[in-house]
Amino acid sequence: MSDFTSGFWSVYVAAATVIGIAACLLLLWVTSRKKVAANADNTTGHVWDEDLTEMNNPLPMWWVGLFILTIVFSAAYLVFYPGLGTYQGKLGWTQKGEYDAEVEKATKALEPLYAQFTARKPEELAGDANAMAIGERLFMNNCAQCHGSDARGSKGFPNLADGDWLHGGAGEKIAESITKGRVGMMPPMAAAVGTSDDVKNVAHYVLSLSNSPHDSLRAQLGKGKFMACAACHGADGKGNPAMGAPNLADDTWLHGWGEQAIVNIVNNGKTNEMPAQSGKLTDAQIHVLSSYVWGLSNKPAAAAAKP
Ligand code: HEC
Numbered sequence: 627m628s629d630f631t632s633g634f635w636s637v638y639v640a641a642a643t644v645i646g647i648a649a650c651l652l653l654l655w656v657t658s659r660k661k662v663a664a665n666a667d668n669t670t671g672h673v674w675d676e677d678l679t680e681m682n683n684p685l686p687m688w689w690v691g692l693f694i695l696t697i698v699f700s701a702a703y704l705v706f707y708p709g710l711g712t713y714q715g716k717l718g719w720t721q722k723g724e725y726d727a728e729v730e731k732a733t734k735a736l737e738p739l740y741a742q743f744t745a746r747k748p749e750e751l752a753g754d755a756n757a758m759a760i761g762e763r764l765f766m767n768n769c770a771q772c773h774g775s776d777a778r779g780s781k782g783f784p785n786l787a788d789g790d791w792l793h794g795g796a797g798e799k800i801a802e803s804i805t806k807g808r809v810g811m812m813p814p815m816a817a818a819v820g821t822s823d824d825v826k827n828v829a830h831y832v833l834s835l836s837n838s839p840h841d842s843l844r845a846q847l848g849k850g851k852f853m854a855c856a857a858c859h860g861a862d863g864k865g866n867p868a869m870g871a872p873n874l875a876d877d878t879w880l881h882g883w884g885e886q887a888i889v890n891i892v893n894n895g896k897t898n899e900m901p902a903q904s905g906k907l908t909d910a911q912i913h914v915l916s917s918y919v920w921g922l923s924n925k926p927a928a929a930a931a932k933p
Pocket residue numbers: 765768769770771772773782783784786790791792793794800803804808809810870898899900901903915919
C-alpha cells in the first residue's frame with residue numbers, strides 16, 4: 627500500500643471490498659425471499675439441449691451454509707490481516723515480517739553447518755564438495771547476473787575463473803572484494819598524455835606490452851608517454867592490485883581490445899563498480915563464496931584439498 631500517494635485509494639479499495647462482501651450477503655438474502663413463479667410441474671420453462679429443463683428449487687442448504695461460511699471467514703480475515711486499504715489488521719502480520727522470520731529461522735538452522743565452513747580457510751574449503759555446492763547456488767543467485775553463470779564475466783565484468791585479478795586473488799582478497807565491493811577508477815588521461823596523436827602512440831605502446839599487433843614506430847614514440855600511466859599500472863604495465871589497476875601486459879582485456887578501445891579509455895577514463903555484499907549476505911555466506919570463487923581459478927589446488 628506504500629505506493630498509494632493519497633488516502634483516497636486506500637478508502638476506495640476498502641469500500642470496494644466491504645461492498646463486495648455485503649453484496650454477496652444481499653444476494654443470498656434476496657434469493658431466499660423471492661419466489662419466481664413456476665409452472666405447475668415446478669419447471670421454469672427453460673429447456674436446453676432438447677431435454678435439459680430448469681427446475682425452480684431453492685438452493686441446497688449445504689451450499690448456502692458454505693456460502694455464509696466463506697463470508698464469515700472473509701470478514702474475520704479482514705479483521706486480523708491487512709486487506710482493507712491501509713488497515714494493518716489486528717495481528718500486525720506483514721509479508722516482510724514473515725519473510726524476515728523465515729530467513730532468521732533458516733540462518734539459525736544453517737549456523738552449525740556454516741560454523742564448520744568458517745573454521746577453514748578458503749584455500750582448504752574449496753576442496754569441500756558440500757560447501758562448493760552451496761557456494762555455486764549462492765553464486766547463481768547473487769553474482770551470475772553480472773559475472774555470468776560460469777563466472778567468466780563479460781565486457782566490463784571481470785572473469786573470476788581465470789588467474790587474472792584486478793584486486794588480488796588470494797582468498798582474503800576475494801573476500802574483501804565481495805564484502806566491501808570495489809570501485810575501479812581511472813581518470814581521463816588525455817590531458818596528461820598530450821595530443822591525440824600522443825594518445826594513439828601510447829595506445830600502440832600498450833598493445834606492444836602484450837605483443838598484440840601494433841605499429842612499432844608509434845609504440846616507440848608512445849613509450850615515454852606511458853610515464854603518465856606508470857603510477858597506477860606500474861612501470862612495466864603489469865598492473866597494481868592495490869589500486870585495482872589491471873595488468874596491461876597480458877592478453878586479458880576487461881573493456882575491449884585494440885587501439886580504439888584503449889584510446890577511448892585514455893580519453894574518457896573509466897569507473898567500474900562491484901557493489902558491496904556485506905548488507906545482503908552473511909559473513910559466513912561470503913566466506914563460502916570466496917572459497918568457491920578461489921576454487922574456480924585454482925582447480926588443481928582445490929582438488930588436492932579434497933579430504
Ligand atoms: C552489479 C554487478 C555485479 C554483481 C551483482 C557482482 N559483481 Fe563482482 N564485480 C563487478 C564489477 C563491475 C567488478 C569489477 C570492479 C572493478 O573494475 O574494479 C567486480 C569485481 C569482482 C571481484 C574482483 C575481481 C578481481 O579481478 O579482482 C570479485 C572477487 C567479485 N566481483 C566477486 C563477486 C561475487 C562473489 C559476487 C556475488 C556475491 C559478485 N561479484 C557480484 C560487478 C558485480
